[in-house]
Amino acid sequence: MSKGATTRALVLDHAFTLASKVGFEGLTIGNLAKAAGLSKSGLFGHFRSKENLQVAVLETAVDRFLEGVMHPALKAPRGEPRVRAFFESWLEWARGHVANADGCLFIAAANELDDRHGPLRERLVDYQKEWLAGLARAADLAVEEGHFRADFDSEQFAYEFYSIILAFHHSSRLLRDERSDERAARQFERLIADARPVDHTH
Amino acid sequence: MSKGATTRALVLDHAFTLASKVGFEGLTIGNLAKAAGLSKSGLFGHFRSKENLQVAVLETAVDRFLEGVMHPALKAPRGEPRVRAFFESWLEWARGHVANADGCLFIAAANELDDRHGPLRERLVDYQKEWLAGLARAADLAVEEGHFRADFDSEQFAYEFYSIILAFHHSSRLLRDERSDERAARQFERLIADARPVDHTH
DNA sequence: TAATAGTACGACCGATCGTGCTTTTTTGTC
DNA sequence: GACAAAAAAGCACGATCGGTCGTACTATTA
Structure with a gap:
């Protein structure tokens, strides 16, 4: 990796952390330069506009999300286990950011x-539509496996x-409710329970 | 009402509209002054600090919310009807702001x-805890009326x-999904259905 | 070794931010 | 209608914003 690409990656690493705390708007070039140990103009040269920087940060975040949430979940066996894996890793992503006092x-x-x-939006x-579609696909597989009802709207x-x-994000970040974890888990279980085929065995 | 109080109310009216579009951070004194037809310093004199202005705007918003959402719902008969009334008026509040291209x-x-x-947070x-507690109380009443299950966590x-x-806010504002209304309604019906006493009559 | 391209720097620009100080205009009371 | 008080405007400030400039150092390539 060339020198330029190295520092660019280092900058984006700091940028992702900083933006998670202050958002895309709160992310200023001056503060980011201070965090990364560069001069404002030195950093600016790598992106040539704030919008380019923001797009690069978004794509950095997407990479981390795919790596940390989507890919691990796809390793779980198809059907309900994979759906549960999505929930676990997705919530863990949110939980990790809340614990670090930055947000998702x-x-x-x-x-x-x-x-x-604009392009950022x-x-x-x-990306969000893509992820929701991926989730819906995982739910469809659960229908195929017989884990979920046949008449089932995966979207x-x-x-x-x-x-x-x-x-969960709202409850833990703003309200600082320690029971947010439990609340989210219960809500998820209810969602899963309603997705299962009706039990006529008793 | 004195002149001062009159223009202060007028300013807060514009401030609520503007802040709904750009948030509390995006609300600047200069822009607000332009919208209200005052000079920056003339407007500033009414509040003497930006934080005071923000608090006043928040309280304006709370008044509108109580008037537009909470009070009407409390007129519905206790039990499930009142819970449904909360949902209808609450969603209508959100829907109205989305339609105006500003957010909640x-x-x-x-x-x-x-x-x-700080005081604003x-x-x-x-306020949010208060409203959620009010909702939980309405749900408790539905338990008393026999509309909802006895073993039921209203929180x-x-x-x-x-x-x-x-x-709903996310889906309609960011994703611009026209089916957000339908989605929210279905989610609510599922929540209500799960809250009802189990039916053993068949 | 010489030429070139990549990387980083500090100084600076115009615009906008919140806010203070001073002056002018409007309002309400006798 | 005079006059104090309240309200609004005018002006200026220091800080910070995204962005540009010329310049210097450092790789890479010829």
């Missing part, structure tokens, strides 16, 4: 960008799945 | 303030209720 960058970005337009939307499932993450 | 100020504030400290947290109910609002 994607949730922060969603709130900052929801009324803007479009990319974020595309609705993905929608509600994400609502659990959002509520 | 409380959700925006939650994301901006979740890692800050504390007030927001207090969990309030938690999941709010997750529906959060997901």
Whole structure:
């Protein structure tokens, strides 16, 4: 890796951490330069605009998310186990960021960008739709495996799945409720229970 | 009402609208002054600090929320009807703001303030806890009326209720999914169905 | 070794931020 | 209508923002 690519990666590493705390808007070039140990203009040269920097940070975050959440979950056996694996690793991602006193960058970005337009917003939307579609696919597989009901709206499932993450983030970050973990787990179990085939055996 | 109080109220009216679009951080004194038709310093004199202004805006928003969401719902008969009324008016609040291309100020504030400290954050947290407690109380009444199961965690109910609002806001604002309404309604019906007493009549 | 491209620096730009100080205009009371 | 008080405006400040500039050092390549 060339010198330039090395420091660029180092900058993006600091940028991801910093942006997780302050969001995309709060991320200033001056502060990032201070954190990374570069001059403002030295850092700026790597990206040539703030928007380019933001896009690069978003893609860094996406890489980490794929690596830390999506890929591990895809190793679990298809069907309900994989759906559960998604939940565990996804929540663990959120939990880790809450514990570090920074938040989930994607949730922060969603709130900052929801009324803007431009490439940053479009990319974020595309990624989120992709992940929700991936979740829906995992749920469809659970239907095929017979773990979930045949009449089952997997998109609705993905929608509600994400609502659990959002509520957990809100409850633990803003309200600082120590029972957020338990709450999220119970909500998830209820979602799974309703997805299972009806039991007529008794 | 004295002249001062009149213009102060007018300023807060514009401030609420503006802050709903840009959040508490994006709300600048210069822009607000432009919107309200005052000079920066003329407006500033009414509040003497930005933090005071923000607190006043938050309290304005709380008044509107109580008036538009909480009070109407409390007029519905206790039990499930009142719970449903909460859902309808709460979602209508969110829906209205989404349609206006601004967002729910409380959700925006939650994301901006979740890692800050100071009176603004504390007030927001207090209000949100209050509303969730109010919701839990409404659910408890539904238990008393026999509409909901006896073994029933009303705090969990309030938690999941709010997750529906959060997901709706995210889905309609960021993803611009036209089916957000339908999704939220279905999620709510599932929440209610699970809260009802088990039916052993067949 | 010489030429070139990549990397980083400090100084600086115009714009905007919140906020203080001073002056002018408006309001309410006798 | 005079006059004090309140309200609004005018102006300026220091800080910070994203971004540009010329310049110097350091790799890479010829």
